[in-house]
Structure formats: C-alpha cells, structure tokens
Amino acid sequence: MSDQKRSRSMLARGLSILRCFRPGEPELPLSEIARRADIPKATAHRIIAELVEEGMLERGEKGLRLGVPLFVLGAQVPRQLELRDLAFPYAEQLHHLTRGSAFVFISDAFRPDAALVDAVRRAYRAGTERSAEQETWASAQAATRIFHAFGASAALPSRGARMADPEAARVQHQRFVAVRSASGALGIAAPVLTASSTAVAALAIAGPQDRLQVVRATSHLRAACAAVSRALQRTPELVPVP
Numbered sequence: 179m180s181d182q183k184r185s186r187s188m189l190a191r192g193l194s195i196l197r198c199f200r201p202g203e204p205e206l207p208l209s210e211i212a213r214r215a216d217i218p219k220a221t222a223h224r225i226i227a228e229l230v231e232e233g234m235l236e237r238g239e240k241g242l243r244l245g246v247p248l249f250v251l252g253a254q255v256p257r258q259l260e261l262r263d264l265a266f267p268y269a270e271q272l273h274h275l276t277r278g279s280a281f282v283f284i285s286d287a288f289r290p291d292a293a294l295v296d297a298v299r300r301a302y303r304a305g306t307e308r309s310a311e312q313e314t315w316a317s318a319q320a321a322t323r324i325f326h327a328f329g330a331s332a333a334l335p336s337r338g339a340r341m342a343d344p345e346a347a348r349v350q351h352q353r354f355v356a357v358r359s360a361s362g363a364l365g366i367a368a369p370v371l372t373a374s375s376t377a378v379a380a381l382a383i384a385g386p387q388d389r390l391q392v393v394r395a396t397s398h399l400r401a402a403c404a405a406v407s408r409a410l411q412r413t414p415e416l417v418p419v420p
Contacts, residue, residue: 207241268402273298278385283321292321313384316365321380328377368403
C-alpha cells in the first residue's frame, strides 16, 4: 500500500465509501464498494459497520444503500435548494409536455458525475419498476457528459478518459446529449448555463426509446434549459464561486 493510501484519514475513507453510490444504483455489495473506494475489504467492512450504526448506510437485500439521514442532510444544502426551486417548475412542465420522466441535476464538485436533485417520474406499469432505474441511469450519464463538455468537471480526473475534444465541441454545439441504456431507456440532457457558459445544472427527460418523441422532446428540453439559464443569470448569488 502506498504512503498516500496509508495517510488517508478514516473520515476521508468514510466519505469515499459514501461517494461510491451513483444514480441508478440503489444498492452496492461490499466488494464493489471496497473496489470503488480503493480500500481493503476488511477496512471497508469496519467503516461500513460504523456508517450503518450512524444511519448513514442501510443494509438492503442485495448490499448496502444510502441512509435516510444523508437525504435529510443533503436536502439542506443551500445551492441544491435554490437551484432546485429555480429548475423544478420547468421539470414539471417537461414531464407534462413529453409524458416522460424529468430530472434536475447539479454538478458535483468532488467527482465527475451529475448529482440528482429531484425528479418527476412518469407512471410505470406493474412489473416495469426497473425502467425507473434505467431512465435515471441514462439521464445521469447524459447530464454527466453535459458537465464534462461545458467545463463543470474539467479540473477533475474522471474514471475513464475525458471526452475527446471533437465530442465536447459537438455537445457544445448541439446543446444536448442523448444516452440509451441496454434495456432501451433513452435519457436526454441539456445544460443550465452561467453567463460564462459553464454548466452548473442540467435538466433531463427520459422514457422508452420507442415512445419518446426525440425531436419534439429535445426542443422542449432546450427551451426549458434556456429559460432556467436566463433566470440563473439574473440571480448571480446562485452561481458557485470557483
């Protein structure tokens, strides 16, 4: 083990465990958490036991999941609340216009993933509950690519290679990203931009690929993001200081 790994505090290791969870992944097994957090399995087991005792993690049927106290704590983050209040009415409007699920994401300052703030989900038939997870995953992937292209996470090392410049340029030009899951769920995201054209939030819509009218839905999505961007730029205190 390197000196850098040995020097990580227990707090830093605990936080790295909590950051292992991504949109569309409600539960993770211990082995996967240890791998993602880059800590020994035995150490992960000890820290997880403390996090469970404090309610920050819960044991589920297939592994560990984030605990309710984290939701309560996260719901008090000022920027999340303010951006959510600004963007959520447009997410509701997108849901009604497209009949798909609509999502609000903000950029995560500590990792290159989009952070889900709120959602308005479409109605799911019995037996299709996994569709919700797939739509969340596809939307989060699309929003993450938006943040990469518009500079929200440019200073962060990603788990894979950063998008090549031509792809980033294409995303910047078209102002949206579409991602399809293996099960056929389609997620489309567009940026909410500051005056300096940095994405601090994203709106997304999702639904079955064969039912979502992509051209119409994308038009509504881009219009909604443009409206939120204008409102954000009139409220500069909502923009985080670099």
